[in-house]
Amino acid sequence: MCAVGFYLNRAFYSDDAYISLRYAYNFITGKGLVWNPGELVEGYTNFLQILFVSCLGMIGVDLVHASRIINAAAFLIMCTMFAAHLRRHSTLSGMGSGKVLFLISITLVMNTFPMISWNFGGLEGPLFTLFCTCGILFFVEYLAKTTTGITLFRSSVCFALASVTRPDGILLYAVSVVFLLWAIRYKAGQRSTPLLQFGLPFICIWLSHMIWRFFYYGEIFPLTYYVKASDFHTFKLKSGLDYVLSYASSPPFVFIMLALALMFAAYRRRFDRRMAYLLTAIVAYLVYVIIIGGDQMYSFRHILPVIPSSILLLYLAIKTPLGNFLERNALLSALCVFFLILLQPFWHGTDARKMSSEDYVGTTVGKYIAANWPQGSLIALNTAGSTPYYAPHHRFIDMLGLNDIHIAKRKTDTIRLRWQMIPGHMKGDGKYVLSRKPDYIIVGPARGTTINRPWFLSDLEMLEDPRFHQSYQVRQIPLSNCLFIYYERVPQPIR
Numbered sequence: 001m002c003a004v005g006f007y008l009n010r011a012f013y014s015d016d017a018y019i020s021l022r023y024a025y026n027f028i029t030g031k032g033l034v035w036n037p038g039e040l041v042e043g044y045t046n047f048l049q050i051l052f053v054s055c056l057g058m059i060g061v062d063l064v065h066a067s068r069i070i071n072a073a074a075f076l077i078m079c080t081m082f083a084a085h086l087r088r089h090s091t092l093s094g095m096g097s098g099k100v101l102f103l104i105s106i107t108l109v110m111n112t113f114p115m116i117s118w119n120f121g122g123l124e125g126p127l128f129t130l131f132c133t134c135g136i137l138f139f140v141e142y143l144a145k146t147t148t149g150i151t152l153f154r155s156s157v158c159f160a161l162a163s164v165t166r167p168d169g170i171l172l173y174a175v176s177v178v179f180l181l182w183a184i185r186y187k188a189g190q191r192s193t194p195l196l197q198f199g200l201p202f203i204c205i206w207l208s209h210m211i212w213r214f215f216y217y218g219e220i221f222p223l224t225y226y227v228k229a230s231d232f233h234t235f236k237l238k239s240g241l242d243y244v245l246s247y248a249s250s251p252p253f254v255f256i257m258l259a260l261a262l263m264f265a266a267y268r269r270r271f272d273r274r275m276a277y278l279l280t281a282i283v284a285y286l287v288y289v290i291i292i293g294g295d296q297m298y299s300f301r302h303i304l305p306v307i308p309s310s311i312l313l314l315y316l317a318i319k320t321p322l323g324n325f326l327e328r329n330a331l332l333s334a335l336c337v338f339f340l341i342l343l344q345p346f347w348h349g350t351d352a353r354k355m356s357s358e359d360y361v362g363t364t365v366g367k368y369i370a371a372n373w374p375q376g377s378l379i380a381l382n383t384a385g386s387t388p389y390y391a392p393h394h395r396f397i398d399m400l401g402l403n404d405i406h407i408a409k410r411k412t413d414t415i416r417l418r419w420q421m422i423p424g425h426m427k428g429d430g431k432y433v434l435s436r437k438p439d440y441i442i443v444g445p446a447r448g449t450t451i452n453r454p455w456f457l458s459d460l461e462m463l464e465d466p467r468f469h470q471s472y473q474v475r476q477i478p479l480s481n482c483l484f485i486y487y488e489r490v491p492q493p494i495r
Helices: 002-008 017-028 047-058 063-088 099-111 113-121 125-143 150-165 169-183 192-217 223-228 234-248 254-267 273-291 301-328 330-342 357-372 405-409 430-435 457-463 466-471
Strands: 378-381 395-398 472-478 483-489
Touching (some): 047 150, 063 099, 099 113, 099 301, 113 125, 113 301, 125 150, 150 169, 234 254, 234 273, 234 301, 273 301, 357 483
Antiparallel strands (some): 472 483
């Protein structure tokens, strides 16, 4: 089923991934780690992913292919590490206790469609999941007292790499620190070594990145923090809760199985500190996802980092009380798991993903701009992915603020349009955009729309500003897959 999932999702590539590719392209061509040459803004949250993509790009690999190669490698390594962890802690001789459950756990990790689809999606999900999962696996081994202190060092390095790949990795590290302090609370005189083994590697790697970020961009946080997490609105909580519940109610129903298994384990008093750690890490991360409002992207991107940990916790929860039952009913168990996995291509949210019309349109529009508009033109738009990537010699204003520090830091209290309630789409500033006098403005989606049909806040505020109507005229160009609508700045009469 894993191969089927790869085949069905082969056409998927997220439009937002092109934002990172534009940074990588500018880095490779000597312009720096920037979105627009000369503008030092951090509009990404996947630093390590961009560096890896750039390394492959420097040896001639197409950047889209490079991002997929990195994600596929991360996925395979993560599955291998997960299997190795279970093997070290399971009895796998013949048909002895644990073999069927071992195979079920590995099958679930390898065949969960969000894990598969994001191998093609281009963003950092699989790489981030690799580092988070390895950090958690090594820490679980330490809690199980089956390894020496070097395991803490490895766990710390993995969490540091996760935090450099995406900043929210620090949350899982913080949970681990709390459990480390709890684990060594009675070891008087023996606390310094574990704390150094777990603290020093993370601090060195993470702090080095933070110092570089501050001196390079002049900011502690990336602009995505200001766009997605800085302003609190109650609708974000509802959106985030719906997001998590949507995954919980999607096949293979990992969270539902986990909840039932944990209740059964608690009833049987089989709840140890490894399980407590895993449960705390999973819940803490899901609460964070709820607070930021979830995600607008396909296939539960923000759930990826806790899927392997949830399956590991499921394994630990049912290994002792239900392991023998699964062994005796191996065929039935296999059929049940296969049925749950088989539901995924037919279930909304985990179904096979193709490129959306916006992804294709953004690519077409970007190529049209590169071929027909003067190089160096300043273009204001809302879709900051494929269009700017395929027009690398033009400059852009990201009207949603992911790559614009002024818009990102603007405090937005009022929700005036439906699209503002989508994570990452709340901000804008029409007055600011017009003050920069862009040569072209693309209102709304990648294909554009007329100003009287605003999608986002910048669109609406420009509609209400007389300067827009005085200075810009609408243009319509039929392209291969859309009618491209944009506004062009016209010369003003000399007074």
